[in-house]
Amino acid sequence: MVDNADLGKLILRITLGGLLLFHGISKLLNGVGFIVGQLASHGLPTVLAYGVYIGEIIAPLMVLLGYQTRIGALIIVFNMILAIALVHSHQLLSLSGNGGWALELQGFFLFTALAVFFMGPGKYKLKN
Numbered sequence: 388m389v390d391n392a393d394l395g396k397l398i399l400r401i402t403l404g405g406l407l408l409f410h411g412i413s414k415l416l417n418g419v420g421f422i423v424g425q426l427a428s429h430g431l432p433t434v435l436a437y438g439v440y441i442g443e444i445i446a447p448l449m450v451l452l453g454y455q456t457r458i459g460a461l462i463i464v465f466n467m468i469l470a471i472a473l474v475h476s477h478q479l480l481s482l483s484g485n486g487g488w489a490l491e492l493q494g495f496f497l498f499t500a501l502a503v504f505f506m507g508p509g510k511y512k513l514k515n
Contacts, residue, residue, distance in 0.1 A: 396509030397453075403499045404451030407463060411443030425473045442466025450503060453512025463500035467493055 414422075422436040442462055449459025471479070471493050481489035488494060 393509035393511055396503075396506055397511040399499065399506075400450050400453060400456065400503060400508060403460075403463070403496065403503060404447040404449075407443055407496055408447040408451070411440065411447060414439055414443060429473060439466070442469075450500075453508040456508035456512065457504050460500045460504040464497060464504065467497035467500065471497070 419436040419439055422439055423433045426433050426435055443466065446459040446462035446466065449455050450463065471490065475490055475493055478489040483489045483491070
């Protein structure tokens, strides 16, 4: 049996950072208008919408590269809590059409980032 926790941590970091980065790139290419609307509907300053670039581009890159990984993971946790609270709270206890939790993707990002925060980057990382 192979026991390599550091390789497992790397795979987890690549998965979390890589998949979330696609969402950030989409927002970079298409703008954050939707988020501006969500913030405004909750009476929050719309300038906060630009924080999504930190949560979905900068933080995933930090996690992917293993640079200040715990900080990047914590930013992702915060980003996902805000996304769930502002956009998806009505789906918290819902199932999707195929029987899965309606918030599987958001839950994956949230709890995987939390796991990375507690585990750290492992040995395959940039030196910081």
